[in-house]
Amino acid sequence: MNLRQLEAFRAVMQGQTVTRAAEMLHISQPAATRLILSLEENIGFALFERSKGRLQPTPEALVLYEEVQRSLLGVERIARTAREIGNLTRGSLQIACVPALGLSFMPRAINAFLQTHEQAQVSLVVQSSREVVDAIVGERCDVGFIAQPNAYASPWGEKLITSYLLCALPASHRLAGKALIVPEDLQGEAFISFPQTVASRQHIDAIFAAHGVERQLNVETQLSMAMCKFVEQGAGVALVDVISAQEYQGQGIAFRRFEPAIEMDFALLLPPQKKISKFHESFVQHIRAFAADETRIHW
Incomplete structure (x- = not known):
């Protein structure tokens, strides 16, 4: 058996005549007939009884059709999947x-x-x-x-x-009215930090150390969104990336530029x-x- 024979068999079962089957498969009627005859020869039993110009499926054909239908649907799924892979969907x-x-x-x-x-x-x-x-x-x-x-x-x-860090302040903070925050502005402030395992933490600490600024480092978190929530609750100030600042939905926080610029x-x-x-x-x-x-x- 081959796939084309099985397609012809299914088409005859569905179309009920060889003529309709040939139209469904876009082949000639003699070609469709040859496919059915060769399939019957391969499997060793008749699939249709020819009566008054019409084909009547045998009981064996009805049983075979159920399996052929399942198999060809599987083949069609494979073909559809291949098309979807090809067109990147x-x-x-x-x-x-x-x-x-x-x-x-x-x-x-x-x-x-x-x-x-x-x-x-x-x-x-x-x-x-x-x-x-x-x-x-x-x-x-x-x-x-x-x-x-x-x-x-x-x-x-x-x-x-390409991003950089912004200074996150409670909306009522004394520095919220400033457009630009520098390290000296944060002297003595409670500061929400990244953990020591985050590379940006060392960079930020080095900048404040270079400016001789001391902060209160009582809270650490690796999540910028969590930092923003701490700031909004008044737990301190923080330096967070622009992406997180754009995404944050809280109302009680002000984001201001920070210099020297720290890339993130x-x-x-x-x-x-x-x-x-x-x-x-x-x-x-x-x-x-x-x-x-x-x-x-x-x-």
Whole structure:
């Protein structure tokens, strides 16, 4: 048996005549007849009884049709899947990213991608930059997004978003009326910090030390959104990235420029030894365009 014979058999069962079957398959009537005859020869029993110019399926044909129908539907699903893979509407995507992007920015970017890739299967895991790098190196994810600078080796990547840190103040804070905050303004202030394991923490501490400014370091968190909530509750001030500042929905907080400028960029990473698929490349192109549109707000 071959696939074309089974398609002809199904077409005759559905069309009830060889003529209709031939039209369904876009072949000639003699060609359709030959396919049915060769199928009957291959399986060793008759599928149709010819009576008064019409074909009546035998009981054996009815049983066979159920299996053929299931099998051909499976083949059609495979063909449809192949088409979807070819036109980049189907594929799987494992994404790992830092919390600053994973809480709002990345879900919105993925949702926009799904509007034109409805059959895509996407998994998003929010991790620290170090964990994202480990996942990329271990090929446990397809695309990774980390915060820069980082204090450890990472595979090649590209800068996706150029950002910097803003000073987050309670809306009623004495400094909220200033457009620009400098280290000396924060002398003696309660300060919400990143943990020591975050590379930006060392950079921030070095800047305040260079300016001879002492702060009260009582609270630490690795999440910029959590920092913003602490600030809004009056627990202190903080330096947070522009992306998180744009995403924060609280009303009791003021974001102000901070100098000297501290960069907090975000990079896109791909597995160094793994060839990227066309589907993954389409997502990379999408995220580049999405990031460019989303980060045009300037403070």
